[in-house]
Amino acid sequence: MEVPILKQGRYLIATIQAALSDEDLLHLRRALLERVIQFRSRGVVVDVTALDVMDSFASRTLRDITYMIRLRGADTVIVGIQPEVAFAMVQLGLTLEGVATALDLEEGLAHLEQRARSSS
């Protein structure tokens, strides 16, 4: 299942709508990188509200996406992790270190705005 990637000004918004296979995740990674380059985006929001599980591959891929996008000079923020998912992840040791997180899409965009302001 493909993840839709929306362009909103200088930001990209990817909303994951159902559980993703490993292949889907790799596809998302490539697609996001291409779009960031194509649109010269400043930030990316990945919305995982719909996910009720996050395995180690998914969280590692999300971290990789964040790092790769940072290498292109843009920020990534993961939003909408459910409380139960968050605690399960922590217990599995998947803490998304170095990755920005926010409560929901609105918060995520606010975070990116703030980053943009502080860097300019």
Added chain:
Amino acid sequence: MVNKKPANVPQPPSTQSTELLRELVAHLREHRTQLREEWASRITEAQLLTAMTKDEIFAEATSVYDNYVEALATGTLEALQSYSRNLSERIIPRGVETHEVVGIVLLLRDVLARSLFAKYQGDFTKLNRILDAYEPAANRIANTVAVGFVQERERVIRQQQEAIRELSTPVLQVRERLLILPIIGVIDPQRARQLTEQLLRGIRTNRAKVVVIDITGVAAMDATVANHLVQTVEASRLLGATVIVTGLSPEIALTIVNIGVDLGKMNTVGDLQGGIEQAERLLGYKVIPAAEANAAA
């Protein structure tokens, strides 16, 4: 001889004991007043149910007696079960203890057995058969009443534990997007789990950005709980909230250093005031005295 049942063909035991029980029930109904009074006086004598007045004991004794006989007559325990639940509900708040309930039911059994002895003392075979029918039924009844009482008590205890747990971990909003979570008392793994759940849910519903967890009121903490605290902090971060832990006692600080829990990921501030001040800074608030603000304006 034809229409009389031959003696060497035994009737099925159930019919036989049913018949005996019927006779027994008739006897108990007939002597209701006397047996009931005797039972009530035995209860008073044994100093059971001291929390209740004599009249109350007599009134309860009457309805227990009737229910008891009813259970013997019908062989079903449901009515008695619901009655004993109901009774327990009424008497538990008055401080009636388990041994008293068991005691009075056993007393009733004894009183009734005595009266059976008195009635059939001339005919030992009959007495034996009556007792064979009576004893299992009576024991089942005693069991039902006692179990009903204990279950009711356990239900009350569970309810209270639930209430205490709910009360023990309030998640409070002090400012827009700032929550505090004061923890007081001992944290066991179960409470720690519940605390985490409430906090994470609170972060979502209040859209919190900063949380101050104050553990001034926690005297000690073992490795499991300390680890759990670290996990809670990390999980909160995944929801986009920053956690500040305040009020670590020297003992807890020592435990944490000794067991090597990684507190590097944690934001700690000495006391609650300092924690709230830092939280306000993170949220972009600046608290100044009104006089100063007026002078600046």
